[in-house]
Amino acid sequence: MKNVGFLSFGHYQPVPGSQTRTASDVMLQSIDLAVAAEELGIDGAYFRVHHFARQLASPFPLLAAVGARTSRIEIGTGVIDMRYENPLYMAEDAAAADLINEGRLQLGISRGSPETAVRGYEAFGHVPPEGSSDADMARAHTELFRAAIAGAGLVDSDPRMTGRSVRLPVMPQAPGLSDRIWWGSGTRASAEWTAEQGMNLMSSTLLTEDTGVPFDQLQLEQIERFRTAWAAAGWQREPRVSVSRSVIPVLDAQDRAWFGERSGDDQVGHLDGGLARFGKSYVGEPDQLAEELAADVAVQAADSLLLTVPNQLGVDYNARLLSALADHVLPAIGWKPRT
Incomplete structure (x- = not known):
């Protein structure tokens, strides 16, 4: 049975029509939307992380707050840019949030996507070593973070304080969190690398390569x-795979005015110096959406689907959107509400 969660990019802006005019608005509404989603039987509440922008940025206070207000729903990120992170401080924050969530944290991380700031991670104190790239630095941060949450000893103790010389791990530790780390992959090659590292796969509506086939078919090949790489690596647990989609049911004239009437097409453009393929948005009557989503081969292949939501339209609108999808669209892909 599929897992289905929502994914909020956490935009806020004091513009006409926006229900999230301030950072306070978007944070408090994110908590309320997670509560509403849990009541609908939705499986997950996920949040995007960006820096130097009017979007959600520091995820762990929000993840902990959502965990304190809910009891069942998975809570995660999609994704944290590891170029910006202090791995050990992040390990402490992640473990604390997971303990508050009672083991429901699902952390999506990645090497990062284009940001509004030029080399913004350098302002956070993270500069790639000579001869390496920002992507190399992100992977190095990831390696240290994963070692820390797995309980590895990282520093020598002071025998004057501990009575003996041992290697100390960061504290607290959250059992099982190391199996709930996802890598945001934008290519087929990085998906294979993700499997070799033993992380779950998170794939969005953007792939930074193009072979000329429809987006869902290219994403299916990635999955x-x-x-295949996971099996070859010999990992003992079953991996998880998520894909993201924008799915908007048109229920009235207001929906039609905001989003149109019919699903669009894939788009191909240039990103980071190469071709990229963007997956289409699904827009239309619920019955039409059910047929289209059921025919999406990547959605069928994944065990988890993250639905991007227009968070600036507010909690009531997005709860209504999720309710319509839960009642009329998601059963077509094998989803049932959790209780």
Whole structure:
């Protein structure tokens, strides 16, 4: 059975029509939307992380607050840019949030996507070593973070304080969190690398390569390569795979005015110096959406689906959107509400 969560990019802006005019608005509404989603039987509440922008930025206070207000729903990120992170401080924050969530944290991380700031991670104190790239630095941060949450000894103790010389791990520790780390992959090759590292796969509506086939077919190949590499690596647990989609049911004239009437097409453009393929948005009557989503081969292949939501329209609108999808669209892909 599929897992389905919502993914909020956490935009806020004092513009006409926005229900999230301030950072306070978007944070408090994110908590309320997670509560509403849990009541609908939705499986997950996920949040995007950006820096130097009017979007959600520091995820762990929000994740902890959502955990304190809910009891069942998975709570995660999609994704944290590891170029900006202090791995050990992040390990402490992540473990604390997971303990408050009672083991429901699902952390999506990645090497990062284009940001509004030029080399903004350098302002956070993270500069790639000579001869390496920002992507190399993100992966190095990831390696240290994962070692820390797995309980590795990282520093020598002071025998004057501990009575003996041992290697100390960061505290607190959250059992099982190391199995709930996802890598945001934008290519087939990075999906294979993700499997080799033993992380779950998170794939969005953007792939930074193009072979000329429809987006869902290219993403299906990415998923298949991930699972083949996972099996070859010999990991003992079953991996998880998520994909993201924008799915908007048109229920009235207001929906039609905001989003149109019909699903669009894939788009191909240039990003980071190469071709990229963007997946289409699904827009239309619920019955039409059910047929289209059921025919999406990548959605069918994944075990988890993250639905991007227009968070600036407010909690009531997005709860209504999720309710319509839960009642009329998601059953077509094998989803049932959790209780």
